[in-house]
Amino acid sequence: MTEVRARGVPGGWGVAMLVVLAAALLVGLAVGPVSTGIWPIASSALAHVGLGHSRLSATDSAIVWQLRAPRVALAALVGGMLAIAGSAYQGAFRNPLVDPYLLGAAAGAGLGATLAITESVSGGLLPVAAFIGASVAVFGAYVLGRSVGGSRSTGTLILAGVTITAFMTAIQTFVQQQHSDTLQEVYSFLLGGFSSATWHDVWISAPYIGVSSVVILLHRRVLDVLSLGDEEAASLGIDVRRTRLIIVVAATIGTAAAVSVSGLIGFVGIIVPHTVRLLISTSYRAIVPLALVLGGAFVVLTDILARTIMSPAELPIGVVTAFFGAPFFAVVLRTTRRIG
Amino acid sequence: MIELRDVSVKLGSNRVIGSLSASVESGEWVGLLGPNGAGKTTLIRAIAGLVSYEGSIAVEGRSIVESSRREVAKLIALVPQKPETPPELTVAEYVLLGRTPHIAYLATESRDDRLAAERAIARLGLQKFVERPLGSLSGGELQRAVLARALAQEAPVLLLDEPTSALDLGRQQQALELVDELRGDAQLTVVSAMHDVSLAGQYADRLLLLDAGDVVAEGAAVDVLSEELISQLYGASVRVVRENGSVYVLPKRR
Numbered sequence A: 001m002t003e004v005r006a007r008g009v010p011g012g013w014g015v016a017m018l019v020v021l022a023a024a025l026l027v028g029l030a031v032g033p034v035s036t037g038i039w040p041i042a043s044s045a046l047a048h049v050g051l052g053h054s055r056l057s058a059t060d061s062a063i064v065w066q067l068r069a070p071r072v073a074l075a076a077l078v079g080g081m082l083a084i085a086g087s088a089y090q091g092a093f094r095n096p097l098v099d100p101y102l103l104g105a106a107a108g109a110g111l112g113a114t115l116a117i118t119e120s121v122s123g124g125l126l127p128v129a130a131f132i133g134a135s136v137a138v139f140g141a142y143v144l145g146r147s148v149g150g151s152r153s154t155g156t157l158i159l160a161g162v163t164i165t166a167f168m169t170a171i172q173t174f175v176q177q178q179h180s181d182t183l184q185e186v187y188s189f190l191l192g193g194f195s196s197a198t199w200h201d202v203w204i205s206a207p208y209i210g211v212s213s214v215v216i217l218l219h220r221r222v223l224d225v226l227s228l229g230d231e232e233a234a235s236l237g238i239d240v241r242r243t244r245l246i247i248v249v250a251a252t253i254g255t256a257a258a259v260s261v262s263g264l265i266g267f268v269g270i271i272v273p274h275t276v277r278l279l280i281s282t283s284y285r286a287i288v289p290l291a292l293v294l295g296g297a298f299v300v301l302t303d304i305l306a307r308t309i310m311s312p313a314e315l316p317i318g319v320v321t322a323f324f325g326a327p328f329f330a331v332v333l334r335t336t337r338r339i340g
Numbered sequence B: 001m002i003e004l005r006d007v008s009v010k011l012g013s014n015r016v017i018g019s020l021s022a023s024v025e026s027g028e029w030v031g032l033l034g035p036n037g038a039g040k041t042t043l044i045r046a047i048a049g050l051v052s053y054e055g056s057i058a059v060e061g062r063s064i065v066e067s068s069r070r071e072v073a074k075l076i077a078l079v080p081q082k083p084e085t086p087p088e089l090t091v092a093e094y095v096l097l098g099r100t101p102h103i104a105y106l107a108t109e110s111r112d113d114r115l116a117a118e119r120a121i122a123r124l125g126l127q128k129f130v131e132r133p134l135g136s137l138s139g140g141e142l143q144r145a146v147l148a149r150a151l152a153q154e155a156p157v158l159l160l161d162e163p164t165s166a167l168d169l170g171r172q173q174q175a176l177e178l179v180d181e182l183r184g185d186a187q188l189t190v191v192s193a194m195h196d197v198s199l200a201g202q203y204a205d206r207l208l209l210l211d212a213g214d215v216v217a218e219g220a221a222v223d224v225l226s227e228e229l230i231s232q233l234y235g236a237s238v239r240v241v242r243e244n245g246s247v248y249v250l251p252k253r254r
Helices: A011-030 A038-048 A058-093 A105-118 A123-149 A154-178 A180-191 A199-218 A220-226 A230-235 A240-262 A268-279 A284-308 A317-335 B040-047 B069-075 B091-097 B111-123 B139-152 B169-186 B197-203 B227-234
Strands: B002-011 B014-024 B029-033 B054-059 B076-079 B157-161 B189-193 B206-211 B214-219 B238-243 B246-251
Touching (some): A011 A284, A038 A058, A058 A199, A058 A284, A105 A180, A105 A240, A154 A180, A180 A317, A199 A284, A220 A230, A268 A284, A268 A317, B002 B040, B029 B040, B111 B139, B157 B169, B227 B238
Parallel strands (some): B029 B206, B076 B157
Antiparallel strands (some): B002 B014, B238 B246
C-alpha cells in the first residue's frame, strides 16, 4: 500500500516560496530613487558575510543597508507574522474568517499609539504604547469572553473581541477628535506602513515575532487535531482550553509587536493563509510554515509598490495590499475548487 | 474493564443521569438502549471524561477524573455520533491523528505511529484509499476511516455513539460485524449507544436500557427485550420475535 504519512509542506512549493521571498528581498533592496542594480547589492551582501568584496559605493551602501534594508526586513517580519498569526487564529477558532486583529489587537494598538502621539510622548515610545494597547485589548477580550461563555464557546470569545474593539475604537476616535492638530500623525499610523522603518524597529520587534512564530510552528500538528472540533480533540488527549490559550497568546503577542512597528495592515492575515489553503494544502502542517514565508514575501512586494507607484510620494501600504491582493485572491478563489 | 459507581451527571440544572452503577467486563460488548434523551450519549461522554460527573468512573482500574486527558485517550477511543471529518484531509492523515495520545505534544509522528496507522488502515481494508481526501469517500468508507482512526489509538476501550445512524441497512450490518471482529482480534471492550433495538440485541453481549438517566433493565437481549418494556420505554408498538436464541424487534402499526 502507499506509504502512510502526513503531507506536510510539499518540497517543490517550499523551495518556490523561499525563492519568491529571497527575490522579493533582493528587489526590495534594489528598487528606489537611487538605482544601484541587483548584482552590486548581492556582492555587497556576500561581502557582509565575508565572501568576496563589495562592488557598492559608500553612499550606495549606506542607502541600501541603512535605509532600504531595515525597511525590507521589517516588511518581511511584519508580513510573515500577520500571516502566521492569521493561520493560527483560524485554526484555534476553527473559523476561516478570523484575522490577527480579531480580539481587538488593532483597536488597542490604535488607541495606544493615539495616546502616545496626542500626549507627545517621545517618538521611540510609540511602539511600546501600541504594544501595550494591543495587549490590554486582547487580555480584556479574553477575560470578558471567559467570564461570559466559559471556555467552551469560541463564539463568545469572538463577540468579546468585537465588543472590546468597538469600545477601544470609540475612545480612540474621541481622543483623536480632541487633538485635531495631531490628526495627520495618528491617521498615518492607523493606515500603516514602513516609511520610517529603522534597524531599531527591526531589533525591538524581531524577538517577539521570532518567539511567537516558533511557538505557532511547533503547534502545526496540534492545529490539525483541533480541526476535528473541541470534543474529538479532547478525546484524542489534547487539553483544548490550554492549547487554544497558548496559540492565541503567541499569535497575539506577535501581532502586537508587528502592529507596534508598522501600524495597521489589513487583509494579510486572511489572504495569505487562504492562498496557501486554496493552492497547496488545507493541513496546518503546510499552511503555518508557508504562510510565514509567503506573508513576508507578499508584504515586501506590496511595500515596494507602495513606495514606487507615486514616487516620491508614498501610498499607504494597506491600500496596496487590498488593491492588488483582492483581485489576486478573487482569481485564486475562482480557479480552485477547494474551500478551507 | 469499566466500572461506574453512583455516577450522576447534571447539564446546567437538569439531572441527565442519576446515580447509575454498572460495570463492563474486559472484552465485553455492552449496548446502551433507550429513547431520545435517555442519557445514552451523556453516559458515553462521561466515560470518556468529556463531561463532569459525580460518583466514580474507572477504566482498567484507573480513575478518569484523576487522569490527564492524554492518559484517558490512551485508554479510551471514542467514535462520536457525527464525527468531524475535514474533507481535505487524506485518509492517512486522518488515521494518523488517532495517534495523538502517543505523540509528544509538540512533536510529529514517529515510525511506530506510522506503522500503527498502517495496521489500522489495513485492518479496515482502506489500503486503496490512503491518499484519498475524506470528502471523496462514500458513507460506508468514511465510517471505516473513522473506525480506523479509533483503532490506531490502540486503546483497550472503544466507545461508539450511534455508530450506524448514517448507514443503510447493509452497511449497518457490515459496520457492526467489523466492530465485532475488531473486538475479537484486539481484545477490545466495547460500549455502544444504539437506536436499532434488534441490531443492538444481536451484536451486544449485554444490554443496558436507560430511561431518563436511570437503568430500567439490564441483561442479555433474550432476557430483557419484551413487548411491554419496549412499549413502556419508547412508546412504540412492536412485536418481539424470538428465534434460535436471537431476538427481533419489529415495529407494528397500532
